[in-house]
Amino acid sequence: MQQEFRNQLERLRQQFAASLPERAHRLEEIWSHLRHLNWSAQGIAALQQFAHKLVEAATSFGFPELHQAALQLENFITELNELGRSFGGLEYAQLEDHVEHLSQIMAATAGGKALQAPLPSIAIKNSEETQGKTIFLIDPDRILAALCSAYLRNAGFTVEHFDNPQTCMQQLYLDSPAAILMDPDFERSGMQALGSLHQIKSLLTRDTPILLMSGRTDVNAKLRALRAGSSDYLTKPLDFDFLVEKLINIITLHTKVQRVMIVDDDPAMTSLQAEILRYAGMEVLCLNKPLHSLQQAAKFKPDLVILDMHMPDINGMELAVLLRQDPEFLLLPIIFVTADTDTNLHKSIKALGVNALLTKPFEVAELINVCEQALADTSALKNRVARVTRQAQQPQQLNRSYFFSALEDELQNNSLGNQNSALYYFSIDKLEELSKQLGQVALLDLHDQFCRRLNETAGSDEQWIDLSPMVACVLASKRSTEFHRQRGEQFVKHLSSQAYSTKGKSLSLEFKLGVASLEHALGTANNALLRAEQAFEESINGTTPINNTTANSEKNLPDFSQVVFSRDLTLAFQPIISLEDAHIEHFAVLTRLRGEDGEPIAAGQFLSRLTQPGKRVELDRWALQQAVSAIAENSETREQATLFIHLAEETLQQSAFFSFAANVLRSSRLRGDERLVFMLEESWIINHFHQAREIAKALRDIHCGICITRAGENEQILSLLEDLAFNYMRLSPKLTSDATNPKLLERLITSATGRGIKVIATQIENSHNLSSLWMQGVRLFEGFFIQPPDSAFHLQNDIIFAKEFVQGSSFNSSQ
Known part of the structure; x- marks a missing residue:
């Protein structure tokens, strides 16, 4: 079946190639139209749209040269538009070169002379979820x-x-x-x-x-x-x-038919609500004995619970707390229905984080509407939680952006003693010869078998991706060098032990391994990948791998001495979500350098190389202006979003910077206090306490907030909480991920929440850990995902890992 599918994809690729002469004729029409109408805006837009659609098609059909040529044309037009420059003179000649180059590549592709990349085969197979749809x-x-x-x-x-x-x-x-x-x-x-x-x-x-x-x-x-x-x-x-x-x-x-559990000691009331919700297409379970509800909830697996407030033996608030203490029902939407009009009681109920509160009597449509809204909000919340946690229950093949983001995270973390994370690089010797001998179709079949065996071998703390046919990488967690050597040999043995089959014949393959220890000196994910590939080549040649991590990383680091902010830098945003609010309102601002290959380089790899006096202050000013503009120009974030911004120590010495920040806020359309929160590391605060106190006062004067980061790495911070008015506390990943000091974690959270400080947890590895932190009082969670600024903070489209989360985690209430 898969072979037929690949043949079908190949036929479609050839059909696309055959359509390129006609598309090239259309390109010539647009180009001719442009020249004769003196560079009209409509003509430029048509040319740019044509290039973009060709980028889409070339990517989908696996023609990298065509993709690159079309992308160059599209980017050239985009850059000229952004700079506000005309299309005459030198720009005209350059644009004509791009058009002619694209026409040549289109002709070469149509003639079968262009490079072809393997067409990806879909990972999802036929299932009950798709049959009949x-x-x-x-x-x-x-x-x-x-x-x-x-x-x-x-x-x-x-x-x-x-x-x-x-x-x-x-x-x-x-x-x-x-x-x-x-x-x-x-x-x-x-x-x-x-x-x-x-x-x-x-x-x-x-x-x-x-x-x-x-x-x-x-x-x-x-x-x-x-x-x-x-x-x-x-x-x-x-x-x-x-x-x-x-x-x-x-x-x-x-x-899906949603399941609703109604708990009320009045049978008449539960019957009435049940009839209304069944009419709306929901499955309903009525319980008139509240003490039985916990046991019944475990069996029924409700998607929503409706509770009465005043009931014998146990009231609604107590029952809601008990339900939420079960990790399976942490995100369970709860609606209260009560005849009690006491406003203080209503405040207490809402403080539990319930989805809605209805006062009896209520309209039929009102009950249906609040139930549907609660279910929709919870579904969106589960998707967000899926993106803020890393599932550790099962090994996963990840998409590339997430894998390399995880790799960057590992490079940034300091090594613990003699233990480091590592990157394993697997492939076979003479891969190019094998590809020519078998052909692309047979090689892809072997690759599928290779990926299945790799997935069978990977453990729960290992993540992997395939880079190209018969080439894959595994990201392994912190272990000793000897452990990584033995673990890599286990992979090689399993991958090579059984014969592979292709074209009805059996084929033995011997896999080789390259291991790169993820030391901070490597700098970037690309350098780590390069080092692992070099180690692989050394294993093929029979040479002993040399531990030249530092030398390689320094050699491959670009020169940052001439960075131009508006040209070379960009911002990304790391959302911080709340489990109680459907809107994402908090964003950490991250600075990224555009690398030569287009990949964004994290700040940790280049900021230390900006050595010119005043450059870091200039960078902080630029980042502040760009970030404020990004949220002020978007209607969804203008009224509510909060930005968390890191500052360099050099900037903290400049009192004028805070006046600058106040002016940026005044000139923007942002309104309200604490729309900007400045982040100071715990160790810096401890070593510069008096200066930190002055900065905190300056920030309060301009209505900005202050957040302590990496909190909990030093117990001394507990005493400082009494002397400094923080607004937020961002916990150290050592406390939230490794649980190395649960007593300190509990004391920090208790102390912070008692003073009205909002606590943020970072780098949560799985949903069970998130559940525990939520029960302790943490309400904000910073995810692993990064958002580019051009996505305008719109998060609804992204369901990365949502299916694995909903199917495999304890938050799933529909199993």
């Missing part, structure tokens, strides 16, 4: 639509493709799909097809989700799509594994 796909590009359809059908969906919304609407009179996938960005019409969304929704006989997919990444396009009634917005080129996961997730959300 029909997807309507609306996309004007027939070849890209055929590729998307092939992946969806391979996953088990039935797909019907339509060139335009009108033909889809005709079919909606006859059939109702499980979901609609639509590209509204038709050529020459921008996002005009969004107008059809309302017509499509009016023809649907049920609440069918509509997902929009487009190459447009700007906030306005996303906002228009969501306001038009779409359930989600996906950016092209699509990750087809992600697309299938998203469709399964959103279809399940729309079709």
Whole structure:
């Protein structure tokens, strides 16, 4: 079956290549149109859109040279637009070179002379979640639509493709799909097809989700799509594994029968509520004996609980606390229904973090609405929690961005004694010869077998990715050098012990291993990968690997002496989520350097090399202005978001900086206190206590907040909490991840919460640990995921690891 699927993908790739002469003719039309109409804005936009769509297609069909040529053209136009420069003179000649180069690559690709990358095969197989589900796909590009359809059908969906919304609407009179996938960005019409969304929704006989997919990444396009009634917005080129996961997730959300448990000692009241909710399509369990509710909840696995306040033996608040103490029900939505109108009682109930409180009597529609809203909010919350924790229950193959982010984290952590994390690099000798001998199709089949064996061998504290056919890396946790050597040999033995099969024949493969110890001196994930690859090559050549980590890392570090902020630097944002609020309101601001390969380099690898006097102060000013502008320009964050910003010690010496910060706030559209929170490390505060106290006073004067970071690495900080007015405390990862000192952790949290200091936990490894911290009083959690600024803080599209989390964690209340 998989072989047939790969053959189908290859046929579609050839069809795309055959369509390139026609697309090249379209490029020539746009270019000619531009020159004759004296560089109209519409012509430039059409050329940029053409290049972007070609980037999408080249990525999807595995033509790296075509992708690069189209991307160069698109980026060149983008840069000129951002700089506000005209398209005449030198710019005209450069643009013409890009267009001619793209035309040449298109011709070479059509002629079969261009490099081809392996087409990724989908990881998700047919399942009950996809069987019998029909997807309507609306996309004007027939070849890209055929590729998307092939992946969806391979996953088990039935797909019907339509060139335009009108033909889809005709079919909606006859059939109702499980979901609609639509590209509204038709050529020459921008996002005009969004107008059809309302017509499509009016023809649907049920609440069918509509997902929009487009190459447009700007906030306005996303906002228009969501306001038009779409359930989600996906950016092209699509990750087809992600697309299938998203469709399964959103279809399940729309079709699942929600379970509601009602606890009230009045049988008449439970019967009334049950009838209302059953009418709304929910499954209901009524309990009139409150003391039995905990036992019944463990069996029924409710998605929502409705509690009365005043009941015999145990009241509603006590029952809610007991339910939430079970990690399985930590995120369980709870609604109180009571006839008591005491305002103080209502405040106490809401302080529990319940989803809603209804006062008897209530309207039928009111009960249904609050239940549906509570279920929707909790579903979104589970997705966010999935992104803020690392699941340690089972080994995982990760997407590359997450893997390299985890690798960067490991490089930043100080080594403990003689123990370090390590990167294992696996492949075989003479891989290129084997590829030529077998061909790409057979090599991909071997690669699937290789990945399955690697996954079987990886432990719960090991994460892995495949880099290319028959090449993979494993990230292993902190152990001794000897342990990593033995562990790597175990991998090699398992990978090589059994024969592989291809084309009906048995084939023996001998795998080799390269190990890179993740020392801080390596600097970047790319350097760590390079070192592991060098160790692999040394193992092939039979030479003894030399421990030259430091030399290699220093050699590969770029020169940061001439960094230009607006050109070379960018910002990223690390969301800090609350388990009690559906909105993400807190963001840590991170500075990133654009590397030569386009990969963002973390601040820890380059800030120490900015040695010019005043450069760090200048950098902090730039970062502050850029971060404030980012949230002030976005309507969703302007009124509520809080920014956490690190400052260099050099900046802390400059009293004028805080006046500068006050002016930035005054000139922005941000309103309210503590919209900016400045982060100071615990060790610095202890060593500079008097200066820290002066800084805290200066920050209060300009209505900014202060956060102590890495709190708990020194017990001395407990006494300082009484003398310094902190607003936030960011716990040391040593306390939250390794649980090395649970007594100190408890004392810190108790002391902080007693003084009104909000506690933030970082680097949470699994949901059970998160549950424990929540019960101790921690309400804010900083995740491992990083957000680029161009995503405008819109987090709804990202469900990385959501399925693994919902299926495997203790928060799942639907099993």
